[in-house]
Amino acid sequence: MPARLLEGYPVAEEILRDLREQLDAIVTQSSQRLGVAVLLPADAGAQSYARAIHKTLAPLGIEIRTISLDDSIDEERFREIVTRLNQQADVTGILALQPLPHNLPRWLPALTIAPEKDVDGITPLNVGRLHLGLPAIPPSTPAGAMELLRYYGIAVSGRRAVVVGRSPVVGRPLVSLLLSADATVTVCHRKTADLAEVTRTAELLFVAAGSPGLIGPEMVRPGAVVVDFGVNVVGERLVGDVDPAVAEVASALTPVPGGTGPVTNAVLARNLVTLARLQRS
Template sequence: MVETQDRSQTQPARLMDGTALAGRITRETSAAAADVLRRTGVAPCLATVLVGEDPASVTYLRMKQARCAKAGIESRHVSLPASTSTAELVATITGLSQDPAVHGILLQHPVGPHIDERAAFEAIAPEKDVDGVTMHSFAAMGFGLPGFASCTPGGIMRLLDAYEVDLTGKHAVVVGRSAILGRPVGMLLLGRDATVTYCHSRTVDLPSVVRQADVLVAAVGRPRFIRGEDVKPGAVVIDAGYNPGNVGDVDFESARHRASLITPVPGGVGPMTIAVLLEQTVQAAARQLGLT
């Protein structure tokens, strides 16, 4: 069991290998998908919705579709023009929610400034919200009730468990408060008996708060925003950022000589996000088909 402790400046942190863990989860998910197909004659199906043609989003969705195919999950893609209105997007998602052949729905972010993204998310039926983006899913996370976790926060928790990080009583600092990453990961950490502090753009003297973190989650979307000198010796550092140039929100080279465990970018949190998405899609299918 990992406890945070003092470390010398020259001893590098252990890397938290998200790629290897995601591979194991995906293999288990593939076996579960095959079992669903064998027992029901129906393969789990994930529907993805994209508004516009943002190159990064297109690439990301293609990767998800390829991972679905490898895991035995069918994928259905709906591509909508950038001019799509909120009402049109809500109608599309509502139709997928009502389609019994679809077991999970993913709306790719961002959708464009003219669209009410929250309204679109809320059109996803809770039992198909495998990306954990609805208010229903957030409430379930907050109250520790059955439901689907936001995929990146869920992947972070799986990494912490895999590396036997004891969260009880630890001070967890989350830098970032987005609805699909910062806020839900804080709720999940709180549910595991960590003491959680949220930091954001209006936090006064952010470095002094970061220095108190036994577990630090960086989810601010700014390259190398967290400096190594501000990492508490022995802290567990989770870098959930991904910025141009394959760099995260933490200055990796300086932080790795202060932390006890640290996620690399790439190869840390990113692979876990997709692995959890696939796992939750198969779980959703099993529930909807009456297997659980």
């Protein structure tokens, strides 16, 4: 029996429905709309993500300011841009999309964005609070995955979870969220020996490797729940890190596109509302 598709749109709509009244109240109290600054590199995947963010946030009345990062930008110029945004009252949150231009270290946004404007939970303050199990702004992509599981009634506590990918914005924070939900977690990465042997142990399999079709059906435990974070541009199509044929083995699978993406954007909007409340208090 083919896997149940874990569509992200109804989950996102539930989150956004709860946010609309909160947004109206914030704007009424402050007479100022929320705004997010998106630092956008010249990468096809990042630009696709930016379009999706605009599609979600603009109807909520959130102002989106896009700052293009060309390949010639250096670290000093990047710091100047972020410092200016940190100081602007009409910028509620700042989001730096990856991959950054090759001149910039991946960690740079985490050390330059002010914690009070960290809409995607990447600064050391938010990362540390998340790892300690304290209230924090969570990275929107792994937090969105947890919302998907909640919405579809998929239990996490006591189950064996395998996370493929250890990036600071998906894999690592997802481990913290899963541990907080009492899962038993294994992390895989490019140095993992016999990846398939490990992934076949997963009751809950999360894939965020940035490698199209990395996980095939032979690598999945029958009946597993598979969450695919992959956003890979192949030709003119968006494809995931999981081969669609996995649907013949798994009990549930997120589609690409239309799975984790819409929920990620909704959680991003929720994070922005949280930042606005913190800034106004």
